[in-house]
Amino acid sequence: MxxxxxxxxxxxxxxxxxxxxxxxxxxxxxxxxxxxxxxxxxxxxxxxxxxxxxxxxxxxxxxxxxxxxxxxxxxxxxxxxxxxxxxxxxxxxxxxxxxxxxxxxxxxxxxxxxxxxxxxxxxxxxxxxxxxxxxxxxxxxxxxxxxxxxxxxxxxTSDAVWFNAATHPDLVSAPPADWDAFIAELDKLKAANEVPIAIDGDVAGYNAYWYTAAIVHIAGPGALLEIASDKSGKAWDEPEALEAAEMVQQLVDGGYFISGYNASKWPAQQQAWADNKAALMFNGTWIPTETGPYAADGFEYSSFPFPTVDGGEKVARADFxxxxxxxxxxxxxxxxxxxxxxxxxxxxxxxxxxxxxxxxRQDAATSPEMETVKAALDSADAFYQQNDGISFPGYTEKLLWPAINDLVLGKVTAKEFVATMESGQADYWKQNS
Incomplete structure (x- = not known):
């Protein structure tokens, strides 16, 4: 990579x-x-x-x-x-x-x-x-x-790969550090008859986390924003754009997402995760508060950051x-x-x-549920924002998120996703120049 x-x-x-x-x-x-x-x-x-x-x-x-x-x-x-x-x-x-x-x-x-x-x-x-x-x-x-x-x-707000430390203490002591180790962990979970990842596929913003995190870990913060700023759409020909899409497709093709994620309604799958029906969930820092009322007895919130890619920098999302x-x-x-x-x-x-x-504030107190996220932020080499800071009116809602939805839901391949973004972006800028 x-x-x-x-x-x-x-x-x-x-x-x-x-x-x-x-x-x-x-x-x-x-x-x-x-x-x-x-x-x-x-x-x-x-x-x-x-x-x-x-x-x-x-x-x-x-x-x-x-x-x-x-x-x-x-x-x-x-x-x-x-x-x-x-x-x-x-x-x-x-x-x-x-x-x-x-x-x-x-x-x-x-x-x-x-x-x-x-x-x-x-x-x-x-x-x-x-x-x-x-x-x-x-x-x-x-x-x-x-x-x-x-x-x-x-x-x-930030994001993290959340898990129950009470049922997966090994992930506390040795979380997967890079993408290859992450995939190996997913395979290990499948082999143990556990559902690796819960995701509510009807929430476009959650689906988008996967692609955004992938591309900034490959090409650095600002990479997706730079691609989105190209009025010709040709920037989607950059190899990093396809590589990130292939990482998402790898998750879909590997069957790592919970069954029914592409047809259920939020919060069905995060409820399933909180009830120990799936091991992991990549989501925001509000998850402990949001799922706390229905989490399984003894649930211990912990997390690890999105894994690095090919020995790259530790990149963390920090949204204001x-x-x-x-x-x-x-x-x-x-x-x-x-x-x-x-x-x-x-x-x-x-x-x-x-x-x-x-x-x-750096000197403010944090709850135990946020300690792992705070540690990841403190040790990160670089930071990015949701959607990599893209704020062009209508771009995410009308173009980026729908395209990522199709990728995460398995409706298109990585190459088809890139082609959709390239042509769609050219049209977007013609209408919004």
Missing amino acids: AKIRKLSALVVVGALALTAAGCASTQGGDSSEGGSLTYWSMWKEGEAQQKVLASAIDDFQKETGITVDVQWQGRDNTKKVVPTLNTNKVPDLIDGSFAKLAPVLAESGQAKALADAYAADVDGEKAADLIPKAYLAGDILTRKGDDAPWMLPYSL VGFSVPARAKNAENAQKFATFFLQKKYQDALGTDAKILPV
Whole structure:
């Protein structure tokens, strides 16, 4: 298999470029400040993350006198904000993943540069210094011409190959380090009459993890983004593109995926995995929280990272979840104050221990379920984002994900997948140039 190709600035970890004056504190503020802000949250009432945010909102209102009108809208908050962007009804603050916010706010020029937020003091440090620069490649959060990023992250999501340590202690002590060892482990599981991998094939984003992880482990972070940026589509002729597709086809042809994955409905297969009906599942860091209510008795969450390819670098996915302020926000200053207020360590610790997710601060506490993922991130050589950072409007939903779906579901071969992407991408750019 091909060795990893270095891809200039897309791979080189860059320093966060921002020029902001002053370090105004957002903590312990004068309760006479007053004012308000409207916040549309990606979390729903009752979720662990929502509870942490609600506590922070209460504290913020008491300390600053600023009223927060929060709407717990759930994951559709990004869709709901689109019709408001050019109106007076736009919220002052919205949160979500980079993959959801970037096409709607950053690519469309509808997000403010958050200079005040990044310059603010949080626990005696500049907010900008609390975002680990190792996770930032090519200043991905700063648009050309802006003086600061358009998003202030408060947590990370990553992915991992999850398993039950209680039933597979061997994977704790000796996880497969490279792709060949991974395939050997899958064969070993099959020989023991175990189902190797559970996957909910009707979730396009989950299917896409396999191809994205494969290509960035072959060619490096930014490789898929670089291919997707080629308006002719000819970049899909690169051998790495086919090689990654062949890795996915190897899983399909090997019969490693759970029976019925191509016809079931989420969360059927992750429920099966949590009930020990499959050994492994490649999925996000929310899996312990999401599957915990129905996991088998004694289930011990553990994981190992996607294996390296042909002795290549250790590459890990590090996706941001955070705040953004729409360009037409009426109370942008107050919105930025709350965004930085939430970076305080006590709230970051609560995200780690109570919500059991990965806080963005390096010094924040994490839950036992996240220890293996945190270790993988800490030891990684390079980082990438979901879909390798592709945020072209409609590209993933209308072209990339449907094509990967067909590959993962065994409807097309690796070569057919590449051909579909090449022609489809040329058409996409003709319509979106």
